[in-house]
Amino acid sequence: MLKYLFARNDDIPAGTSAVYFGFSSILWFVIGTGLGSFNAAKLAFPDFVTGSELFSFGHMRQVHVLAVIFGWISMAFAMAMMYITPALGNTKLWSEKLGVWNCFLWNIGLSLGLVCLWMGMSSGREYSDFPWAIDLYIAAFMALPLAFNVWLTIIKRRTQGIYTTNWFFAAGVFMVTIVFLVGNSPEFFSLSGLSEAYLTWWFAHNVLGLWITPVAAAIAYYTVPKITGNPLYSHRIGHLHFWSVVVFYSTPAAHHLMSAPLPEWLKSFASVEGVLILVPAIAFVSNLLLTMQGKWHYFVENIEMKFTITGVLLAIPLNMQGGFQQTRAINWYIHGTGWIVAHAHLALLGFSTFLEGAAVYYGLQTILRRKLYSLALANFHFWFLLIGFSVYWVSMTIAGLIQGAGKIYEVPYIDVVIAEHPYMIARWVGGTMVFTGNVVWLYNMWMTAKVGTEIPAGRLPHELAYER
Amino acid sequence: MAFREYKIGARLFGVALGGSMMITLYFPTIDITSVAATDTGLRKALSFGRVGGFSYEDPLLLGHGKPKTVVLKTDPRTGQPMAQPVNAYVYESGIPFPSLIRHPRTMGPGVKELSLSQGHVTEASESSGAVFVIQHSDSAAGGSLAYVENATATRGWAPSEVLAAAGDENTTYVGSGKIMFVREGCWWCHTLLPEETQDWQAFGIPPRLGDFNSESPTAFGSDRKAPDLLHVGSRNSSKEWMMMHFFNPRLVQPHSIMPRFDYLWGEKDATGNTIDYATWRKEYLEYRDGKRVYPPDVPQYASNSEIRYLIDFVLSLK
Numbered sequence: 001m002l003k004y005l006f007a008r009n010d011d012i013p014a015g016t017s018a019v020y021f022g023f024s025s026i027l028w029f030v031i032g033t034g035l036g037s038f039n040a041a042k043l044a045f046p047d048f049v050t051g052s053e054l055f056s057f058g059h060m061r062q063v064h065v066l067a068v069i070f071g072w073i074s075m076a077f078a079m080a081m082m083y084i085t086p087a088l089g090n091t092k093l094w095s096e097k098l099g100v101w102n103c104f105l106w107n108i109g110l111s112l113g114l115v116c117l118w119m120g121m122s123s124g125r126e127y128s129d130f131p132w133a134i135d136l137y138i139a140a141f142m143a144l145p146l147a148f149n150v151w152l153t154i155i156k157r158r159t160q161g162i163y164t165t166n167w168f169f170a171a172g173v174f175m176v177t178i179v180f181l182v183g184n185s186p187e188f189f190s191l192s193g194l195s196e197a198y199l200t201w202w203f204a205h206n207v208l209g210l211w212i213t214p215v216a217a218a219i220a221y222y223t224v225p226k227i228t229g230n231p232l233y234s235h236r237i238g239h240l241h242f243w244s245v246v247v248f249y250s251t252p253a254a255h256h257l258m259s260a261p262l263p264e265w266l267k268s269f270a271s272v273e274g275v276l277i278l279v280p281a282i283a284f285v286s287n288l289l290l291t292m293q294g295k296w297h298y299f300v301e302n303i304e305m306k307f308t309i310t311g312v313l314l315a316i317p318l319n320m321q322g323g324f325q326q327t328r329a330i331n332w333y334i335h336g337t338g339w340i341v342a343h344a345h346l347a348l349l350g351f352s353t354f355l356e357g358a359a360v361y362y363g364l365q366t367i368l369r370r371k372l373y374s375l376a377l378a379n380f381h382f383w384f385l386l387i388g389f390s391v392y393w394v395s396m397t398i399a400g401l402i403q404g405a406g407k408i409y410e411v412p413y414i415d416v417v418i419a420e421h422p423y424m425i426a427r428w429v430g431g432t433m434v435f436t437g438n439v440v441w442l443y444n445m446w447m448t449a450k451v452g453t454e455i456p457a458g459r460l461p462h463e464l465a466y467e468r
Numbered sequence: 469m470a471f472r473e474y475k476i477g478a479r480l481f482g483v484a485l486g487g488s489m490m491i492t493l494y495f496p497t498i499d500i501t502s503v504a505a506t507d508t509g510l511r512k513a514l515s516f517g518r519v520g521g522f523s524y525e526d527p528l529l530l531g532h533g534k535p536k537t538v539v540l541k542t543d544p545r546t547g548q549p550m551a552q553p554v555n556a557y558v559y560e561s562g563i564p565f566p567s568l569i570r571h572p573r574t575m576g577p578g579v580k581e582l583s584l585s586q587g588h589v590t591e592a593s594e595s596s597g598a599v600f601v602i603q604h605s606d607s608a609a610g611g612s613l614a615y616v617e618n619a620t621a622t623r624g625w626a627p628s629e630v631l632a633a634a635g636d637e638n639t640t641y642v643g644s645g646k647i648m649f650v651r652e653g654c655w656w657c658h659t660l661l662p663e664e665t666q667d668w669q670a671f672g673i674p675p676r677l678g679d680f681n682s683e684s685p686t687a688f689g690s691d692r693k694a695p696d697l698l699h700v701g702s703r704n705s706s707k708e709w710m711m712m713h714f715f716n717p718r719l720v721q722p723h724s725i726m727p728r729f730d731y732l733w734g735e736k737d738a739t740g741n742t743i744d745y746a747t748w749r750k751e752y753l754e755y756r757d758g759k760r761v762y763p764p765d766v767p768q769y770a771s772n773s774e775i776r777y778l779i780d781f782v783l784s785l786k
Contacts, residue, residue: 057653061653120651126690196685251491263496410670413695
């Protein structure tokens with residue numbers, strides 16, 4: 001990477017920044033899931049690694065969460081943007097050099113921020129835990145350079161229209177910058193009290209709704225038509241998806257605080273808007289699944305499609321849960337329990353991770369012009385992710401229902417802890433499977449870059465998957 | 469970009485996102501900022517100090533730059549016994565005031581006016597320090613309204629006199645303890661938010677709107693893996709129990725999954741002796757394995773240890 005930081009822009013091969021972002025994201029995924037597995041072990045076995053401040057649960061939990069959000073998910077998004085945006089504009093990336101610097105500064109800033117959190121230097125606000133200096137760094141050196149590269153590539157495109165994926169990319173980088181700056185404003189301006197608590201969840205909700213969900217969906221809009229060769233089923237349903245995300249997904253932030261003392265009108269409004277999230281969700285899922293018409297064999301045969309379609313299918317339970325669990329009728333039972341933890345992993349480790357996985361698998365092969373080193377290892381990765389995630393999700397959902405029952409029947413809390421114990425072990429097993437799969441993935445992609453079979457000019461990686 | 473539908477689309481996008489932020493940010497803020505601080509809200513704000521997380525005065529979250537909360541049984545000026553013990557919030561010279569003192573508007577309507585006219589809060593200065601107490605007054609709308617009184621201005625109480633009159637045994641480090649609560653991630657498992665549905669008998673009354681004015685961060689948590697602590701000081705006020713529980717939770721609750729916080733004791737105990745953690749853990753394992761009848765004794769913590777801050781904070785949650 002270092003040799004390209006000071007090279008002339010024209011001397012940097014196209015796709016360099018995507019490759020750097022891709023490998024960084026996989027590395028952060030390994031780190032993030034490793035931390036997750038470590039934390040889960042502590043919840044199952046509280047005396048596992050004990051007596052040390054740095055390795056205590058309270059110092060490690062937020063490092064796991066932000067490593068996967070800013071390291072894995074967001075860097076995989078940046079990777080996807082670095083190669084998909086120019087491809088869909090029939091042009092080159094606006095500045096490959098800016099992309100390389102962006103990736104370099106991203107890794108530096110994220111490492112710095114996570115070390116701060118690890119030491120306990122936290123703002124004390126969930127999901128916006130970074131101290132304000134790190135927040136400013138993230139906005140200036142991580143979010144904005146990415147946004148400019150995407151916008152200018154789209155402006156300089158050589159096609160007349162803009163394809164669906166690029167609407168989401170352009171809007172996503174814009175919205176995440178706004179959401180990040182507004183959401184962290186309590187720290188910049190000493191806002192306090194319930195305004196601050198509400199803004200914390202306004203940020204947490206919108207970073208999912210206006211960044212992670214739409215950008216992950218945008219990847220599917222690219223990979224499914226690209227790999228199957230089918231045109232997108234409906235451009236117009238894509239419009240419905242896009243506009244309903246902007247209108248419905250940006251409004252229900254208060255449904256995260258249904259049990260907190262907020263104005264009642266706000267909670268009711270958020271709850272109604274929360275159900276309307278089903279509009280973009282159904283538009284997205286139906287559009288993509290209908291695009292698969294006649295090409296369903298790819299779901300079985302092709303590793304990128306396996307990842308993409310699994311992600312799209314997981315959007316169904318995700319949004320069914322998400323739309324209804326936040327209504328007052330259900331939320332009183334499951335609020336603050338493991339159910340929510342399961343739901344958060346369904347969104348980030350289920351739905352979105354599988355789509356980003358597809359983008360990284362497909363992008364690295366296309367840019368490096370090398371066939372995947374081992375399809376068997378890729379399948380191992382897929383199944384370990386899927387089974388590990390499912391074990392995690394099922395066990396945490398059950399644990400959440402136990403907690404919910406304990407909560408409303410006001411059972412002594414220690415009995416809830418005892419009842420949850422087997423599910424805490426299952427959660428650790430599931431998380432460790434995900435981590436193991438990712439270590440294998442990193443090896444597989446590294447070997448792909450080093451010794452993968454070269455893809456001849458004019459061919460696409462998925463066409464060669466079964467050729468020797 | 470020269471494509472007419474994108475011009476329309478970009479404008480619509482601005483309207484949609486701007487409208488959404490208007491409804492979800494601006495309107496709620498009007499409501500939230502018009503709430504008067506409750507007695508609890510004032511007590512929390514004054515005892516926690518300016519910021520409970522990362523800040524200029526305390527970047528490493530060591531509990532620096534925070535006020536002390538004291539219980540006064542005698543008047544620090546006259547030495548006469550008070551009719552009733554008074555809680556005073558002591559900001560020594562240089563300790564930043566909470567945003568409620570810096571920006572009285574955050575106290576909310578009614579409370580702000582009383583604190584300005586009766587409490588003289590604007591006369592307090594951070595450079596020379598101040599002592600605050602909470603007073604009550606009948607409000608125009610009926611009922612009692614709590615407000616902040618700057619006792620340095622109204623009664624001439626200097627911070628050093630108040631600390632001397634209270635003595636170490638009546639001084640608590642609640643503000644520094646809140647920092648420990650945030651830094652050690654207690655709030656990842658222990659919520660400070662009894663829910664508004666069926667959570668009351670075990671954990672007590674849910675917080676009210678005015679209980680949070682000026683607090684930052686509120687740290688009431690979202691993911692409950694352990695009992696709610698908002699009123700824990702009312703359920704259990706035993707320092708000895710807290711000590712054992714923090715040192716090793718399995719001493720008092722064999723099924724607990726809480727981490728050990730023995731490292732908050734630091735290197736020395738109350739008598740200045742070095743704490744021998746290795747021996748303690750070895751003897752604890754023997755106890756756990758049934759080779760000892762009693763567990764080893766938990767060391768008495770030093771008066772300036774981080775565990776003192778944390779226990780002071782937890783016991784202040786009433």
